[in-house]
Amino acid sequence: MMNWKKIRILLLILCLSNVLFVLGQVTxxxxxxxxxxxxxxxxEVVNLPQWQLKSSRDLSxxxxxxxELLVQRNYQYIHRDxxxxxxxxxxxxxxxxxxxxxxxxxxxxxxxxxREGVGYYGLxxxxxxxxxxxxxxxxxxxxFTNTQFNQSQRPNNLSWELLLSWLxxxxxxxxxxxxxxxxxxxxxxxxxxxxxxxxxxSAWFSWxxxxxxxxxxx
Numbered sequence: 259m260m261n262w263k264k265i266r267i268l269l270l271i272l273c274l275s276n277v278l279f280v281l282g283q284v285t286x287x288x289x290x291x292x293x294x295x296x297x298x299x300x301x302e303v304v305n306l307p308q309w310q311l312k313s314s315r316d317l318s319x320x321x322x323x324x325x326e327l328l329v330q331r332n333y334q335y336i337h338r339d340x341x342x343x344x345x346x347x348x349x350x351x352x353x354x355x356x357x358x359x360x361x362x363x364x365x366x367x368x369x370x371x372x373r374e375g376v377g378y379y380g381l382x383x384x385x386x387x388x389x390x391x392x393x394x395x396x397x398x399x400x401x402f403t404n405t406q407f408n409q410s411q412r413p414n415n416l417s418w419e420l421l422l423s424w425l426x427x428x429x430x431x432x433x434x435x436x437x438x439x440x441x442x443x444x445x446x447x448x449x450x451x452x453x454x455x456x457x458x459x460s461a462w463f464s465w466x467x468x469x470x471x472x473x474x475x476x
Contacts, residue, residue, distance in 0.1 A: 352407030398470035
């Protein structure tokens with residue numbers, strides 16, 4: 259009968275073989291071109307229920323080197339003379355607070371809300387303009403704070419199947435720091451902030467649904 263010492267040796271050999279196999283794949287197989295990660299093109303037209311698209315323009319030429327921004331596009335919509343502006347940016351980080359401070363003139367406080375099936379998003383008012391801001395991660399869910407973004411990247415169930423897949427380099431278990439920063443804004447005019455928030459949220463839920471269906475991988 260095989261004793262425990264021999265069993266431990268066999269298990270160590272098996273683990274070492276798996277580690278060497280993974281290291282061999284990383285070393286010998288061609289690396290994935292980084293440009294394929296960062297290459298992202300926003301569509302010219304995104305249909306938004308109850309809103310009419312007025313204009314769409316690419317703003318990527320305005321991006322400076324060494325910034326968190328990779329690609330950006332501006333969408334202008336209108337509904338019954340009410341304008342809606344949506345700025346979409348493909349970014350390297352998921353901290354919306356930091357992004358707002360660095361790339362906008364907004365200095366007011368933000369209310370963070372959560373919607374089941376969508377995620378977290380921030381609402382606020384700056385210079386008579388209400389805004390909604392959130393990052394849609396590559397799993398299709400939205401977050402606002404850096405903590406929320408990091409937590410959303412963790413696998414729900416670290417199963418043996420997932421671990422074995424990682425050992426054989428079939429899946430990438432590490433998180434991806436990129437996300438789609440969505441910033442929606444509507445002028446207050448004669449409406450209260452809360453009433454305008456409701457309009458923003460309605461547009462946001464439809465907007466999120468569009469991107470979730472294209473990003474989420476079951």
